[in-house]
Amino acid sequence: MSRNNSEIKLINIAKFKSAPxxxxxxxxxxxxxIHGKRANPQIMRYFSASRFWGKDDSGAENAWCASFVAWVMKQHGYEPVAHAYRALSWMSFGKAIxxxxxxxxxxxxRGRGGGHVGFVVGQSSTGKYLFILGENQGDSVSIARYxxxxxxxxVVPSQFDLSLSSLPIYTQSANVASSEE
Structure with a gap:
C-alpha cells in the first residue's frame, strides 16, 4: 500500500472535527x-460491512465504492443503508443537503448503470470541481477530482450539525477521475 505525501497530510487535517x-x-x-486469485482482505471487510457477498475485489467484477462507505460509517456507529453495497442506495442515508x-x-x-459514492474533501478555488475521497477510483482508495x-x-448523518462544517478549497494533488468512476 503506497501513499503520496499529499494523502498523508490529509490525514492530519483538523477540519475533520465535524466529520470524524x-x-x-x-x-x-x-x-x-489485488488482481488474480487473491483478494485484499481489507476490501473483503468493506464487503462484509455492506453485507455484500463478493469474493473478488476487482472492480471489473465487484465495484466496492459503496461497501467502503458502509465500512467507514459503521466504524463510527452509523447503520449503513439497506443494500449498502449499491452506490445509489446511499441517497436514502441520513439527511440530504x-x-x-x-x-x-x-x-x-454512471452512464452505464449503477453509480458511484465517496466522501467530499474539498472544492477547487473556482467551485467547478469537487475532490472526492473515494474507493474503487483507479482500483484503490484515493482522492480524485470530479x-x-x-x-x-x-447526504450526511441525520444529526449532523451543518453549522460546524464548511467546504474548504482543496490544494493537494489528486487524480483526475474518469467519467465512469
Missing part, C-alpha cells in the same frame, strides 16, 4: 485491489 469518519476514511488511502460540506457523502449515477455538476445528491 473522515479520519477513518483517509486512513484507508492507498488500499488497492443542498450543498456539499467536508465529509458529506456524494452520490452520482466536475461539481455531476453529483446527484449529498
Amino acid at each position: 469518519w473522515m479520519l477513518t476514511a483517509s486512513g484507508e488511502l492507498g488500499q488497492t485491489e 443542498d450543498k456539499p460540506v467536508m465529509g458529506s457523502i456524494a452520490i452520482k449515477k 466536475p461539481a455538476n455531476i453529483w446527484e445528491a449529498f
Whole structure:
C-alpha cells in the first residue's frame, strides 16, 4: 500500500472535527485491489460491512465504492443503508443537503448503470470541481477530482450539525477521475 505525501497530510487535517469518519476514511488511502486469485482482505471487510457477498475485489467484477462507505460509517456507529453495497442506495442515508460540506457523502449515477459514492474533501478555488475521497477510483482508495455538476445528491448523518462544517478549497494533488468512476 503506497501513499503520496499529499494523502498523508490529509490525514492530519483538523477540519475533520465535524466529520470524524473522515479520519477513518483517509486512513484507508492507498488500499488497492489485488488482481488474480487473491483478494485484499481489507476490501473483503468493506464487503462484509455492506453485507455484500463478493469474493473478488476487482472492480471489473465487484465495484466496492459503496461497501467502503458502509465500512467507514459503521466504524463510527452509523447503520449503513439497506443494500449498502449499491452506490445509489446511499441517497436514502441520513439527511440530504443542498450543498456539499467536508465529509458529506456524494452520490452520482454512471452512464452505464449503477453509480458511484465517496466522501467530499474539498472544492477547487473556482467551485467547478469537487475532490472526492473515494474507493474503487483507479482500483484503490484515493482522492480524485470530479466536475461539481455531476453529483446527484449529498447526504450526511441525520444529526449532523451543518453549522460546524464548511467546504474548504482543496490544494493537494489528486487524480483526475474518469467519467465512469
